[in-house]
Amino acid sequence: MPREIKMPKLSDTMEEGTLNVWRKREGDRIERGDVLLEVETDKADMEYEAYVSGTLVKILVREGETVSVGTPIAVVRLDSDSDEAVQALLAKHGGAGEAAARPAPARERRPAQPEEEAALRAPQPGEPAREAAQERPAARAARAPAPERLELPPRESRLAFFFPDPDRVRATPRARVLARERDVDLTEIAGSGPEGAVLASDVEAWLQALEASSQPALAGDVPATPVAVRIADELGLDLTAVTGSGPGGRVTKRDLRGFLEARERGAPTRAVALYGDEIKLSQKRKFLTRQMVDSKQTAPHFYVSMHVDAEPMRALRDRLKGEGRRVTYTHMLIKAAALALEAFPEVNATWREDGIVKFNPINIAVAVAVGDELVAPVVKDCQGRGLEDLAVASDALIQKAREKKLAPEDYSDGTFTISNLGMFGVDAFYAIITPPQATVLSVGRMRDVPVADGGELRVRPRITLGLGCDHRVLDGAKAAQFLAEFKRILESPQELLAEGGEHAA
Amino acid sequence: MPPELAVEWLGTVAYAEALERQRKCVEGVRTGAGGEILLLLEHPPVVTLGRSARPDHLLESRESLAARGVEVHAVGRGGDVTWHGPGQLVGYLVVDLQARGRPDVHRFLRDLEAGLVEAVGELGVAGGALPGMTGVFVAPSQPPRKLASIGVGLRGWVTCHGFALNVDPDLAGFDAIVPCGLRGVAMTSLARELGARAPRDLPARARDAVARAFVQRFA
Numbered sequence: 088m089p090r091e092i093k094m095p096k097l098s099d100t101m102e103e104g105t106l107n108v109w110r111k112r113e114g115d116r117i118e119r120g121d122v123l124l125e126v127e128t129d130k131a132d133m134e135y136e137a138y139v140s141g142t143l144v145k146i147l148v149r150e151g152e153t154v155s156v157g158t159p160i161a162v163v164r165l166d167s168d169s170d171e172a173v174q175a176l177l178a179k180h181g182g183a184g185e186a187a188a189r190p191a192p193a194r195e196r197r198p199a200q201p202e203e204e205a206a207l208r209a210p211q212p213g214e215p216a217r218e219a220a221q222e223r224p225a226a227r228a229a230r231a232p233a234p235e236r237l238e239l240p241p242r243e244s245r246l247a248f249f250f251p252d253p254d255r256v257r258a259t260p261r262a263r264v265l266a267r268e269r270d271v272d273l274t275e276i277a278g279s280g281p282e283g284a285v286l287a288s289d290v291e292a293w294l295q296a297l298e299a300s301s302q303p304a305l306a307g308d309v310p311a312t313p314v315a316v317r318i319a320d321e322l323g324l325d326l327t328a329v330t331g332s333g334p335g336g337r338v339t340k341r342d343l344r345g346f347l348e349a350r351e352r353g354a355p356t357r358a359v360a361l362y363g364d365e366i367k368l369s370q371k372r373k374f375l376t377r378q379m380v381d382s383k384q385t386a387p388h389f390y391v392s393m394h395v396d397a398e399p400m401r402a403l404r405d406r407l408k409g410e411g412r413r414v415t416y417t418h419m420l421i422k423a424a425a426l427a428l429e430a431f432p433e434v435n436a437t438w439r440e441d442g443i444v445k446f447n448p449i450n451i452a453v454a455v456a457v458g459d460e461l462v463a464p465v466v467k468d469c470q471g472r473g474l475e476d477l478a479v480a481s482d483a484l485i486q487k488a489r490e491k492k493l494a495p496e497d498y499s500d501g502t503f504t505i506s507n508l509g510m511f512g513v514d515a516f517y518a519i520i521t522p523p524q525a526t527v528l529s530v531g532r533m534r535d536v537p538v539a540d541g542g543e544l545r546v547r548p549r550i551t552l553g554l555g556c557d558h559r560v561l562d563g564a565k566a567a568q569f570l571a572e573f574k575r576i577l578e579s580p581q582e583l584l585a586e587g588g589e590h591a592a
Numbered sequence: 593m594p595p596e597l598a599v600e601w602l603g604t605v606a607y608a609e610a611l612e613r614q615r616k617c618v619e620g621v622r623t624g625a626g627g628e629i630l631l632l633l634e635h636p637p638v639v640t641l642g643r644s645a646r647p648d649h650l651l652e653s654r655e656s657l658a659a660r661g662v663e664v665h666a667v668g669r670g671g672d673v674t675w676h677g678p679g680q681l682v683g684y685l686v687v688d689l690q691a692r693g694r695p696d697v698h699r700f701l702r703d704l705e706a707g708l709v710e711a712v713g714e715l716g717v718a719g720g721a722l723p724g725m726t727g728v729f730v731a732p733s734q735p736p737r738k739l740a741s742i743g744v745g746l747r748g749w750v751t752c753h754g755f756a757l758n759v760d761p762d763l764a765g766f767d768a769i770v771p772c773g774l775r776g777v778a779m780t781s782l783a784r785e786l787g788a789r790a791p792r793d794l795p796a797r798a799r800d801a802v803a804r805a806f807v808q809r810f811a
Binding site: 097098099100101105107108122125127128129130131132133134136368370373374376377378381440495498499521522 | 642643644668669670671695696697698699700701718720722723724725726727731734735736742743744745746747748778
């Protein structure tokens with residue numbers, strides 16, 4: 088049988104590989120142990136060696152292409168293979184897909200045996216008929232329908248064709264015992280006893296042959312008997328879906344029978360329906376994902392929340408607007424954060440190895456969603472800066488973020504993060520801390536709520552602040568004090584307007 | 593008998609010479625004539641292009657690099673483009689993954705990362721790995737700061753190439769390239785991360801720490 092070389096599985100976690108280099112060309116003679124190709128996964132490049140000798144008759148995947156593990160990448164003809172068998176396998180690959188769309192690259196090939204060349208060339212539709220007299224016998228054979236495939240019964244009855252009823256296999260009692268002990272599938276063995284009965288010696292010979300034919304296994308390879316491999320190839324079955332019961336867990340003929348029977352009964356193939364296409368992630372997104380997992384798993388998070396009376400903020404914004412000064416709630420939050428962190432330097436800190444280290448500057452990161460990406464530009468050195476100074480600095484960064492023009496230093500070294508989902512209608516939430524910071528402020532939307540005020544019911548605007556904290560750096564009482572200070576500042580317009588750090592703690 | 597891992601410090605070795613040395617080691621392991629080995633060395637300035645190197649990740653022309661005495665080599669390892677030079681500890685690890693049972697390329701890459709993380713940890717730098725970005729980074733850092741690059745080659749299941757750990761190189765060497773094809777990743781070194789805490793004999797300590805971590809993991 089000609090062999091399909093498949094994209095090897097070099098790791099349990101390898102799903103696809105890139106064919107970097109073909110070290111042999113179509114038509115080349117290959118010997119077992121020759122380097123056939125180089126395949127890359129992650130940062131590893133493997134020189135993949137042939138495990139059979141023969142001729143590389145067809146390359147199915149070109150250099151630079153990335154394909155799933157198990158995808159056929161080439162066809163190798165063994166010396167014992169007939170033209171018909173090779174042609175049948177090539178027809179399978181030439182019948183559909185990209186390979187068929189490309190013209191046969193005859194000129195690119197190194198000189199091969201002329202007979203072989205002709206024999207291996209798939210007939211092209213609409214190809215002008217050559218003069219019969221010029222055709223060599225091998226070429227004629229190649230054009231003839233492949234007998235091996237013609238002999239197959241129609242698809243519906245293939246199960247019966249390939250799989251005689253295992254209960255009706257003739258075998259001696261000793262052969263049956265041996266087969267059971269060694270997990271041998273008797274339907275795979277041609278018996279040499281009377282009326283084709285399987286003898287114990289047949290079972291032993293079969294086991295020896297299996298041992299001798301074993302190829303070095305690649306990680307994730309499905310072990311299977313040669314017969315099972317051939318049948319699976321013929322029927323286009325994926326062996327990874329079949330559980331093996333043969334020697335060394337190999338998939339055998341009876342396992343395939345069981346699998347096909349289950350499939351014909353309509354056993355659910357749920358895995359196919361459950362999972363669809365994978366969404367490719369950018370490197371940045373992968374990094375963020377890992378960072379969030381690390382943070383949530385290593386930093387013991389806890390959360391405190393408070394409602395802030397937003398009337399003073401609203402009044403301040405309107406007043407400044409009347410004076411032609413544009414200040415947003417985000418600007419006020421940055422200013423309030425700077426003041427609160429100045430009052431609580433122990434909150435502007437990080438956990439390192441086995442101790443708390445204070446940050447020198449107050450660098451406030453503002454989380455911004457840009458398309459599908461989350462970025463957090465950092466307003467640096469916020470201590471002692473006035474509201475409008477901070478407004479200008481943060482607006483410039485946020486604008487840069489929306490234009491995707493942030494330089495690495497624009498989103499590095501944050502010491503505190505503000506995340507605001509108010510514009511999405513969120514009332515309250517609790518974000519994950521960005522390492523190496525110890526706190527994150529989550530800001531909900533401003534909403535009018537009824538409040539009891541001196542025994543009377545009034546409607547006032549409220550914002551809910553959620554503070555996520557790393558318990559290694561601060562405890563609940565400290566978090567409460569810090570958040571209370573944050574709230575007090577937001578409710579005190581004169582503090583937000585104060586220049587420098589002269590507010591009284 | 594558990595496999596033995598020999599460690600050899602070769603000093604400064606030209607790139608082509610080191611390739612030849614590795615080739616012999618791989619042949620030795622494959623034929624059984626030689627044992628598994630970790631070669632530790634430094635290279636004179638050289639830029640190498642892995643199998644998936646993109647031309648635009650070489651930011652300086654070959655002529656200009658040659659004029660500065662920097663060689664350029666295309667090599668049979670995985671990965672993109674990288675720079676080697678004085679102050680960088682290069683490790684070439686030749687081991688037979690199949691002989692250890694259940695060979696797995698990704699696990700091998702993770703083992704290399706873990707060995708390096710252990711070694712730099714011993715020197716006082718918290719290192720870590722990032723998914724989808726083979727190599728060792730300072731953890732946690734944003735943007736990621738890269739301490740060591742990894743790229744391996746395999747002949748059958750015998751490994752070659754390995755890693756390059758920045759001990760105290762002139763990081764300007766990396767300016768000629770986009771390291772490993774990762775834009776937005778900053779290269780760093782043990783010396784830079786340790787600052788004033790860096791001991792005088794950092795290169796020797798780094799060699800020892802790496803040798804210890806790898807012997808423990810691979811022998």
